[in-house]
Amino acid sequence: MSRVHVVAAVIRRADGQVLLAQRSASQHQGGLWEFPGGKVEAGEAVEAALARELREELGIEVSASRPLITVSHDYPDKQVLLEVREVGAFTGEPHGAEGQPLAWVAPRDLTSYEFPQANRPIVAAARLPDQYLITPDDQDPGQLLRGIRQAVANGIGLIQLRAPDGYDPKYRDIAVDAVGLCAGKAQLMLKGPLEWLGDFPAAGWHLTAAQLRKYAAKGRPFPTSRWLAASCHNAEELALAEQMGVDFVTLSPVQATQTHPEATPLGWEQVQGLIAGFNQPVFVLGGVGPQQREQAWQAGAQGVAGIRAFWPHVE
Structure with a gap:
């Protein structure tokens, strides 16, 4: 069975809302919602296919797009390769040129819609930002909370409260305050024993590679x-993350770092190869900052993660 090559678009307008289209009842997976797009013809470039499909389906012209995520998915009756691009600028007013219903949806509300199974990672990618801040470990609690407050004010939408010294009670106290600072403004990811999960229902959880190895076979907690996220460093850990059903991962180290000088960097070529075999959003980490965001996108990543490059300067 040959894999059907499809291009899809996460079309985002100025207020951040994302455009969805509903599949007709006669189509494969009929009645479900999807990100607009269609088949890539033989010999056709992906960007050209996207422009053609959106012109035909929605009556718009794409002005700017970039890679977002690539997903391979096997249905019982068909195999698809979905190349997804984020469309940040277009001309024209989208309308259902083929009679299909459309909806503009806030990213946080995407989970209320029913999509084909292959779209689950795309929904995650559409909801996630392109930067992931990890808090530094040389701050006292007051400095940490001031930094988080400033980061949220600066528009950082995804923050990991790092637990560098194991899981001590002080971390829990800081986590309570951090949850409050992020509420309604940024997604906070915590680390720690899974026994703590019930204490922080508003927070996501970022698993260490050791936790991934220990718990992956049990599935999502x-x-x-x-x-749910996880730290990965190689193909084996990425496979465990997929087995566990995580929503996204960090992949590191891309380049040499001062914090982990002993770790062998993966390099951009290996990073690209690892991401190509993984079906969830990936934030690259290690020797990267906001200025590497474009390079990360071209390698197939959701974006960049880091500590120092993203931590705000707070007096």
């Missing part, structure tokens, strides 16, 4: 309504 909580429902898909809560973010």
Whole structure:
């Protein structure tokens, strides 16, 4: 069975809302919602296919797009390769040129819509930002909380409260305050023993590689309504993350770092190869900052993660 090559678009307008289209009842997976797009013809470039499909389906012209995520998915009756691009600028007013219903949806509300199974990673990618801040470990609690407050004010939408010294009670106290600072403004990811999960229902959980190895076979520790992430460094850990059903991962180290000088960097070529075999959003980490965001996108990543490059300067 040959794999059907499809291009899809996460079309985002100025207020951040994303455009969805509903599949007709006669189509494969009929009645479900999807991100607009269609088949890539033989010999056709992906960007050209996207422009053609959106012109035909929605009556718009794409002005700017970039890679978002690539997903391979096997249905019982068909195999698809979905190349997804984020469309940040277009001309024209989208309308259902083929009679299909359309909806503009806030990213946080995407989970209320029913999509084909292959779209689940795309929904995650559409909801996630392109930067992931990890808090530094040389701050006292007051400095940490001031930094988080400033980061949220600066528009950082995804923050990991790092637990560098194991899981001590002080971390829990800081986590309570951090949850409050992020409420309604940014997604906070916590680390720690899974026994703590019930104490922080609003927070997502970021697993260490050791936790991934320990728990992957048991599957997700909580429902898909809560973010689950993991730290990965190689193909084996990425496979475990997929087995566990995580929503996204960090992949590191891309380049040499001062914090982990002993770790062998993966390099951009290997990073690209690892991401190509993985079906969830990936934040690259290690020797990267906001200025590497474009390079990360071209390698197939969701974006960049880091500590120093993203931590705000707070007096």
